[in-house]
Amino acid sequence: MGLEDDLRIEGYHVSSATDGLKGFSMAKDQSFDLIILDIMLPKMNGFEVCKQLRQTGITTPILILTAKSQEVDKVLGLEIGADDYVTKPFSPRELIARVNAIIRRMKQTQQTIELYHFGDVDIDFKKYEAKKSGQPVNMTSLEFTLLHFLIKNKDQVVSRDSILDNVWGNSVYVYPRTIDTHIANLRKKIEDDPENPKFIIGVRSIGYKFKSDHT
Numbered sequence: 001m002g003l004e005d006d007l008r009i010e011g012y013h014v015s016s017a018t019d020g021l022k023g024f025s026m027a028k029d030q031s032f033d034l035i036i037l038d039i040m041l042p043k044m045n046g047f048e049v050c051k052q053l054r055q056t057g058i059t060t061p062i063l064i065l066t067a068k069s070q071e072v073d074k075v076l077g078l079e080i081g082a083d084d085y086v087t088k089p090f091s092p093r094e095l096i097a098r099v100n101a102i103i104r105r106m107k108q109t110q111q112t113i114e115l116y117h118f119g120d121v122d123i124d125f126k127k128y129e130a131k132k133s134g135q136p137v138n139m140t141s142l143e144f145t146l147l148h149f150l151i152k153n154k155d156q157v158v159s160r161d162s163i164l165d166n167v168w169g170n171s172v173y174v175y176p177r178t179i180d181t182h183i184a185n186l187r188k189k190i191e192d193d194p195e196n197p198k199f200i201i202g203v204r205s206i207g208y209k210f211k212s213d214h215t
Contacts, residue, residue, distance in 0.1 A: 003036075006092040007099070020044025027053055032060050034102055039066040039077070047080060054081035054138055059128045061102045061141040065090075078181045083142035084168070101169035105145045116151055118199060118213050121190050123147065132190060142167070143186050150200065150210035159207040183208060 004014045015030070017023035020041035027035050027049070035053075039046035050062055064077045067088040077085050083102060086095055114126045120133045125148055130137040139147075149166050150158065160176050168174045183202075187194040201209045 002092070003095070006096060010096055010099075012099070018042075020046065020049045024049045024052060027058060027060065028056060033106070034099060035060050035062045036099070037062055037064050037082070039064055047076065050077065050082050051080040054140065057136070057138055059139065059141050059144070061106065063098055063102060074175075075177070075181055078178060079185060081138075081140050083140050084174070084178075097169075102142075104169065105167060106141055113148060113152060118151075119190075119192075123151075130190070137189050139186070139189060143182060143189070146182055147186060147190075147210075150208060154210045154212040157203045157206055157209045161207075163207060 007014050017026050021043045037046045061083045064082045064085045116123045122131045128144055130139050146167050187197050191197045201211050
């Protein structure tokens with residue numbers, strides 16, 4: 001109840017579930033701005049809930065809470081569609097900072113570029129919808145935000161620090177490896193050949209660049 005109380009004090013409306021199955025059902029059938037998902041849940045663990053939500057096309061941001069400190073567990077969470085993670089134990093202040101950052105970047109994404117086309121990809125940032133060759137592409141809200149930032153700065157190299165500040169926010173700490181994991185996931189979804197990307201180009205020791213195909 002402590003976590004729910006902290007969020008309510010910040011002005012958020014909170015709904016909760018006591019196990020993974022109930023949480024999955026709620027997240028699938030109701031509309032939320034953010035899902036906070038504990039990995040250690042009965043009946044269906046948080047990894048499976050996250051994975052199945054993404055497979056059903058739910059793009060709601062997911063923040064995972066995990067007691068596991070191993071890097072592989074964090075990377076797994078990001079690879080199956082989580083937007084961010086917080087490792088236990090954490091302070092209420094840290095969690096609230098993460099929540100505020102996620103909500104803020106969603107609003108920023110919706111307020112600028114709405115529609116964008118490149119290659120055979122069409123993006124609607126307002127509706128959080130993506131299509132490649134006319135087929136729907138399941139992308140997380142953070143992937144939309146990350147792509148939005150790269151496109152907004154197309155044909156310019158943006159540093160990892162700049163990506164961290166503008167996508168995650170400078171009020172939270174994120175491992176640089178997290179950026180690379182999200183970039184890799186994004187490439188798999190929008191590039192014809194993710195190993196040899198045409199649009200999201202890595203610039204060694206600096207960051208990334210979105211290469212526009214517009215003339």
